[in-house]
Amino acid sequence: MLHLDNILFSYETRPILDHISFDLAEEEIVALVGPSGVGKTTLLKIIAGIIPPESGVVKTRGKIALMAQHEVLLPWRTVLDNVLLPFELGGAKKIGADCHARAVALLRRFGLANFLDAFPKTLSGGMKKLVSLAQTLAVEKEILLLDEPFASIDVHLRERLFVLLRQVIRENKKSCVFVTHDWRDAVSLADRILFLAKGQIVRAWPITDALRKGYRAQAELLDSIREAHSMYHPLEAV
Amino acid sequence: MWLLFLFFGVVGWEWISLTSPEIALVLPAPSSIVATLISRFDRLFFHAQITFHEMIASLFIALVATLPLVWAMVTFRSVSSAVQVLFILFQSVPTFCLAPLLVMWFGWNSMTIIIPSSLMMLFPLTVSIYKGLGAPEVTYFDYFRLNEATRWQVFTKLQLPFALPYFFSGLRIALTISGIGALVGEWVAGNAGLGVLMIESRQSMDFEMTFAALSLLSVMTVGLYLLGIFFENRCWDMYRAISSLFRVRAMHLCACAALLGSFTSCQREEKPEAQNKAVNLMLDWMPNPDHVPLYVGQKLSFFADENINLNLVKPTSCDPLQPLASKQMDLVISYFPRTIAACVKGVGFTIIGKLIQEPLDCMVVLEDGKIKNPCDLSGHTIGFSDCHFTSAYLDMILSEQTNTPVKKQNVNFDLVTALATKQVDAIYGAAWNVEPEQLATMGFRARFFVVSEFGVPPYDELIFVARSGTRCAEADFIERFDRAMQKSIDYCLEHPQDAFEIYMAQNPDKGPKTRIWEERSWRRTLPVLARSQKFSEKRVKAFITWSLSKGLITVEPEIDRTIAVLKS
Numbered sequence: 001m002l003h004l005d006n007i008l009f010s011y012e013t014r015p016i017l018d019h020i021s022f023d024l025a026e027e028e029i030v031a032l033v034g035p036s037g038v039g040k041t042t043l044l045k046i047i048a049g050i051i052p053p054e055s056g057v058v059k060t061r062g063k064i065a066l067m068a069q070h071e072v073l074l075p076w077r078t079v080l081d082n083v084l085l086p087f088e089l090g091g092a093k094k095i096g097a098d099c100h101a102r103a104v105a106l107l108r109r110f111g112l113a114n115f116l117d118a119f120p121k122t123l124s125g126g127m128k129k130l131v132s133l134a135q136t137l138a139v140e141k142e143i144l145l146l147d148e149p150f151a152s153i154d155v156h157l158r159e160r161l162f163v164l165l166r167q168v169i170r171e172n173k174k175s176c177v178f179v180t181h182d183w184r185d186a187v188s189l190a191d192r193i194l195f196l197a198k199g200q201i202v203r204a205w206p207i208t209d210a211l212r213k214g215y216r217a218q219a220e221l222l223d224s225i226r227e228a229h230s231m232y233h234p235l236e237a238v
Numbered sequence: 239m240w241l242l243f244l245f246f247g248v249v250g251w252e253w254i255s256l257t258s259p260e261i262a263l264v265l266p267a268p269s270s271i272v273a274t275l276i277s278r279f280d281r282l283f284f285h286a287q288i289t290f291h292e293m294i295a296s297l298f299i300a301l302v303a304t305l306p307l308v309w310a311m312v313t314f315r316s317v318s319s320a321v322q323v324l325f326i327l328f329q330s331v332p333t334f335c336l337a338p339l340l341v342m343w344f345g346w347n348s349m350t351i352i353i354p355s356s357l358m359m360l361f362p363l364t365v366s367i368y369k370g371l372g373a374p375e376v377t378y379f380d381y382f383r384l385n386e387a388t389r390w391q392v393f394t395k396l397q398l399p400f401a402l403p404y405f406f407s408g409l410r411i412a413l414t415i416s417g418i419g420a421l422v423g424e425w426v427a428g429n430a431g432l433g434v435l436m437i438e439s440r441q442s443m444d445f446e447m448t449f450a451a452l453s454l455l456s457v458m459t460v461g462l463y464l465l466g467i468f469f470e471n472r473c474w475d476m477y478r479a480i481s482s483l484f485r486v487r488a489m490h491l492c493a494c495a496a497l498l499g500s501f502t503s504c505q506r507e508e509k510p511e512a513q514n515k516a517v518n519l520m521l522d523w524m525p526n527p528d529h530v531p532l533y534v535g536q537k538l539s540f541f542a543d544e545n546i547n548l549n550l551v552k553p554t555s556c557d558p559l560q561p562l563a564s565k566q567m568d569l570v571i572s573y574f575p576r577t578i579a580a581c582v583k584g585v586g587f588t589i590i591g592k593l594i595q596e597p598l599d600c601m602v603v604l605e606d607g608k609i610k611n612p613c614d615l616s617g618h619t620i621g622f623s624d625c626h627f628t629s630a631y632l633d634m635i636l637s638e639q640t641n642t643p644v645k646k647q648n649v650n651f652d653l654v655t656a657l658a659t660k661q662v663d664a665i666y667g668a669a670w671n672v673e674p675e676q677l678a679t680m681g682f683r684a685r686f687f688v689v690s691e692f693g694v695p696p697y698d699e700l701i702f703v704a705r706s707g708t709r710c711a712e713a714d715f716i717e718r719f720d721r722a723m724q725k726s727i728d729y730c731l732e733h734p735q736d737a738f739e740i741y742m743a744q745n746p747d748k749g750p751k752t753r754i755w756e757e758r759s760w761r762r763t764l765p766v767l768a769r770s771q772k773f774s775e776k777r778v779k780a781f782i783t784w785s786l787s788k789g790l791i792t793v794e795p796e797i798d799r800t801i802a803v804l805k806s
Contacts, residue, residue, distance in 0.1 A: 050380045072381040076474035090386035
């Protein structure tokens with residue numbers, strides 16, 4: 001679905017992404033983890049085509065939907081109208097009944113049935129994330145790029161959300177790259193974890209269902225991620 | 239809570255006005271302001287309407303001008319920085335300083351008021367809309383781009399609604415400025431409106447009216463401000479309502495708006511052109527009993543009979559010769575000594591007739607004050623108004639009367655209040671037929687010394703002056719004008735009461751208090767109204783010889799060229 005080849009990008013003179021390459025298969029979910037400021041968000045923007053890379057190639061099969069770290073909810077629109085916003089843009093003349101139905105169904109599945117006509121300012125941070133997620137999933141786009149999609153959503157809701165998300169992705173034959181700070185999110189949702197540091201993908205771990213269920217395997221993986229973290233983002237001991 | 243504050247404020251104010259009459263002179267009690275508001279609401283409403291129209295028109299012009307400006311600022315970075323610097327420069331220059339220039343371009347119509355005031359409003363509007371368009375975070379733009387939004391969609395669905403609250407808060411500020419803008423404009427170039435009413439009522443010591451006008455203006459401004467807040471809070475509701483309407487009828491609405499726009503602009507162009515070109519005559523002071531004959535001549539068509547379409551303009555400058563020199567006026571009423579001094583400087587003026595044939599200039603003191611005669615002036619403070627070209631005269635008089643220095647204080651318009659509140663011991667530059675009567679109605683007995691008592695030879699105080707070489711300085715016009723003028727004065731002398739009533743009817747803003755002193759003043763004025771439009775050569779020459787000897791003028795003017803109506 002997605003093919004990245006030798007992506008190079010620098011901010012002013014500081015190199016951010018240094019020859020990054022990876023592929024994303026159909027229905028695959030990839031988690032990008034790594035220390036702060038390593039260029040995870042930048043990489044998503046380059047994939048989405050918002051910023052051009054200095055060199056390298058991005059090849060995609062299918063359209064891209066990006067859920068930004070800061071949710072794009074227009075304050076004068078209701079929750080439902082915000083989810084319908086992407087349908088109004090581009091050449092679309094009229095919003096079909098099917099789009100409307102799909103948006104309502106998604107919001108229902110996220111437990112927002114009572115908030116269709118609410119305005120964003122009346123929602124909590126977690127609810128806004130859910131609306132934003134619904135907005136991203138509603139459109140018929142094959143590649144999902146999610147930037148910190150689960151921040152400010154409580155742990156118990158997260159677990160159920162992962163199930164839901166996997167379901168939606170499988171149903172609609174989408175593939176997904178998401179950025180997270182929390183290794184547990186990565187383990188629960190992703191098929192593959194890519195560790196980004198010093199502008200490169202320095203580690204990669206495949207996640208299997210067995211790993212998801214086995215505590216010992218998970219602990220080993222955690223040790224490995226912890227080690228990578230302390231190696232690439234050392235803190236000075238006082 | 240704040241209502242309580244307001245209540246105690248008003249009660250305190252009322253109490254101060256009741257207990258100290260001196261303050262009450264210049265700051266009338268709230269009860270009397272309210273009484274004035276009610277009893278003379280028709281006049282206040284009339285003027286408020288004019289001011290309101292000016293405010294709305296200037297707002298409209300500012301809105302029309304701001305859109306292309308914002309567009310240019312958004313499109314070209316250089317324009318945006320240039321405009322912002324320009325705005326700061328412009329905002330630091332009081333707009334009304336530019337008014338004389340605008341008067342020259344637009345003449346004496348409402349444009350002279352509306353343009354500067356809309357320029358004042360342009361700044362907050364433009365800057366706030368510009369800020370509003372850039373308000374959405376970059377993520378929003380990215381999102382729209384990623385969803386293949388067109389430029390128009392980005393504008394209508396993102397930037398426009400985001401800019402709305404900014405726009406309305408700018409509008410709110412603009413609306414508060416609009417009141418001040420209209421007022422200042424009226425002070426400079428208005429013939430009607432609350433600003434003019436305020437100046438007129440202040441000059442005739444009718445402070446209740448001044449404050450009533452002021453409070454009405456505040457109410458209007460605050461009302462518009464609240465309206466701005468109302469819309470600001472509901473701007474997104476309105477946006478939703480309008481955009482849902484637009485989905486269906488966008489094209490129809492656009493077409494309707496375009497049609498409506500062209501229709502109104504067409505309507506505006508249809509202005510009836512006066513067949514007989516009006517002669518604009520500016521008065522020397524806000525209408526007072528000196529001007530009764532002019533209003534009589536206008537009302538009874540003495541001027542129309544001579545084929546003169548006379549248009550009386552209220553003064554907007556201390557020096558009536560200034561608008562004449564800058565070609566804004568065809569004719570002005572001026573003072574004889576000042577006009578002679580101006581002619582010596584080489585300005586081409588022609589004196590074509592007269593209104594008052596004796597000096598009116600005098601010094602006024604309170605009857606119970608320390609000064610009983612001009613010799614007592616030593617060591618006292620004298621208030622004068624530099625509006626009256628009096629400083630040089632005052633110096634001359636003082637040097638003749640006393641050796642000890644006298645303190646001079648410029649009090650501008652407020653001759654009467656300065657004397658009544660005892661800030662000065664005497665005032666100079668008053669007219670003996672006006673100010674003493676004003677003081678009398680305020681409960682002060684006054685005594686005055688006319689300039690002749692100080693040795694100034696007699697002259698004709700109020701005269702009509704035209705610019706040399708214009709149609710109003712032509713022999714034919716002068717003959718017709720003088721005939722009409724003399725006819726008006728003769729009518730006044732024969733029917734003084736009728737004449738006064740005609741004058742009052744044409745100046746409906748004058749309150750009952752003003753009427754009392756103006757009627758008395760009119761009786762005093764009657765004997766000095768010009769009995770003939772001709773100037774006595776002997777008298778003029780005597781005055782000029784005296785002025786030369788006192789150093790008030792340095793060159794002898796060519797009087798037969800300056801005065802068109804000279805009689806040996």
